[in-house]
Amino acid sequence: MKAPRENRLAPILPRLWVCDCCLPLAPAVVGLDIQDEMGRHEVGHIDNSMKIPLNNGAGCRFEGQFSINKVPGNFHVSTHSATAQPQNPDMTHVIHKLSFGDTLQVQNIHGAFNALGGADRLTSNPLASHDYILKIVPTVYEDKSGKQRYSYQYTVANKEYVAYSHTGRIIPAIWFRYDLSPITVKYTERRQPLYRFITTICAIIGGTFTVAGILDSCIFTASEAWKKIQLGKMH
Structure with a gap:
């Protein structure tokens, strides 16, 4: 795969898994x-x-993997391709996964690679369309060997609405409208230099001795004060 901003026409691979658990839509019309x-x-x-x-x-579960160009656009789940449109199609749904590009499974990276994962719209208006507005952010991960992997994070805003035209209510759909961010996020994995490790150890040892010295001073001061009190009682 090309670097995220290297080729504007190079495709991005979205992976979509939508579960229309409760809607009365047969798979043939989706x-x-x-x-x-x-x-x-x-x-x-x-x-x-x-x-x-x-x-x-x-109902049905829809899973798909496809390519999109690096230009603004949309993809949507609908009944638009059905020969006979179902009456009052219900677009309540759950999104289990929506990701773009290579999957990065790297420890300590908690990015928004699947920001819509778990989005539950089962209790929404069954006649409403759903608009998800995505800002896709190119992401580069470079490991310790210098090898780079390319993926995409995204932010999302959403709304639902029932749309009408002069002929009546418009067929609802689940829309994903996207645009690419001009900013690239890069994660770089680096080995900790030896001098930093030694500095850290010295700081820990120095801190331990400092705390021990403070405790010893406090104990000595308290002990001397107690001795003076005892001597005062004897006189």
Whole structure:
């Protein structure tokens, strides 16, 4: 994969897992549509996607992996590709995962690589569309050997609404509208230099001796004061 900002036309690979657990939509009518500012417009994209029936076929789980260009655009889950539109399609859902690019499983990196994971809209208006506005942030991770891996984090804002036109209510959908941030985040893994390790050990030892000295001084002072008190009682 190209570096995140190296080639504006190099694709990003989103991985989407949406579970429409409670909606009365059969898998056959659910599809993925993709649009962008380069003129791409695909309805019912099916490559590398899977629709698994749930609730005896009344609902479905949608999983997909596809490429998008590094230009503003959107992809959305809808019934737009269905030959016969279902009446009052219900778009309540749970998003289990939405990630972009390579998966980074690195300890001590707690970025927003799956910011929408666990988003639950099962109690929302069943007739509403859902808009997720994503700002995708290119991310580079460089390990100790200098090898780099490229991924993407993202921030998200969302809203839900029931849309109407002059002909009536518009068919609801789950929209993911995205744009790429001009800023790249880089994580660099470095070995701790030997001198820093030695400095840390010396600081710990020095601190221990300092605390021990303070305690010894306090004990000595208290002991001397007690002796004076005892001598005063004897006289």
